[in-house]
Amino acid sequence: MYNQKVMDYFLKPINMGDMPDADGVGEVGNVVCGDVMHLFIRVGKNPAGKEVIADVKFKTLGCVAAIATSSIATELAKGKTLEQAMAMTNQDVVRELGGLPPVKVHCSVLAVDALKMAIYDYLKKQGRPIPEKLEKEAQRIRKDTENAEAHTHPHVE
């Protein structure tokens, strides 16, 4: 079902752990749908003076795909400018992993959403304006979380 690269990232996840003094934290998913992801970023500056993701960590409660996608998403995000990181899509994550089973592709959305929410949190904490696109994304992500809670129900009523 899962390819070797996915299994490698699941069994030995990179960037897993806490970051107590994080500049931004993204918390997405919920226990009802089964996946909860916390993503932490530290923001620094590159030689050109642009803000970049200097360090990134994650903690995930979730299945193999949730853990593997969070790990590789942090790896992809590291070193990127905030603009580049915000532009990352779940397709980037899936491609980097060499594919996911169709039923698991939604897990990759969670990882990218967590990253966006961490950047959102950083900008908010800094008292900086939120780009219109990111504001819209944040609204969608919050809505998705609520919907996931509403959708889970037993087979038989």
Add this chain to the structure above:
Amino acid sequence: MEVYLDHAATTPIHPEVLVAMQPYFTEQFGNASSLHKWGREARKAVDLAREQIADKLNIMCREVIFTSGGTEANNWAIKGVAFTREASGLKGHIITQKTEHDCVLNACKWLESRGFAVTYLDVDEFGMVNPEDLKSAIRPETFLVTIMHANNEIGTVQPLKEIGQVIKTANPAILFHTDACQSFTKEPLNLKDLNLDLITINSHKIYGPKGVGALVVKQGTKLVPLLHGGGHEFGHRSGTINVHGIMGFGKAVSLASPEKNRHMQTLRDHLIKRVLAEIPGALLNGHPTQRLVNNTNFSFPGVEGEALLLRLDAHGIAASTGSACSSNTLEASHTMMAIGRKPELAHASIRMSLGWENTLEQMDYVVEVLKDEVKQLRSMSATWRRE
């Protein structure tokens, strides 16, 4: 070390079963319906297997009707009885319960779409049906009650005796069916004592081959066939007889024994005791005592089932999970939800089902791996707080 703990999914074929089956693939390949020597040899094998199974259940040979497995037998029991109602221009009411196997639930749902009424009884936190609930669900038009003997996920054994009494006291004409796929040869099962009319059994959970099962049909029970054809199996189920499969099924039944059941129960109790004592927060799903001899099912809060399953797999241990992430529908197990487990605990469930060949050393190895992997997954979990 390799430890297979998914016997509730399927077992290997026992070497003696394989030996018993082998001649029927090659030399004794005849069609059991043929009159010549080849056919007669095949027929003899089928008769022997039927007798072995009938003996185990203390019933007549003619009451054992071979099928392609448990799913067919359950579908046939439910639809076959319902079709006898339709044939006389009636619909009516069926009673079942919420933790049945999907093949029972989906057969019932399909009948609902054809105008039948179905009641899905609730179960308690251990997965147990309350016979009193059943009593109040019975209506004048109720014609079938189907309640599984033991649950495939959590191993809870239903009080079939009380249920049978409630049914037949209310109305002796109501037929009583049980899906005994998980319990056959592991729990006492007697048609008469339990007031049963129909029992589903199968082969590949008891060291026999896949693709063969049976519906036990109490003599005189009216049932419309699902498969029409040459009138095999006393006119109940047409189709060329699966001689080697049936031969293996019979042999497997003859190998089952109280000693093997006791062995599995010892391992089960050891595993449950150690896991609950040594893994913080571990919960047992299912009934503490009214439970299949080979079933264990735990939830580990802060750990998702599929992730744990594949961590165990990396250590050579086979288990299964009720987590939504392991299913194509992405819904948590209906059994876990029916016993009132919160979604996060339903997603965290792991079933380890034991077999004859498992050992105490294997159980200890499994506990050590579990302890370590649960700890690791919790350390990366976003929701688990360190004690």
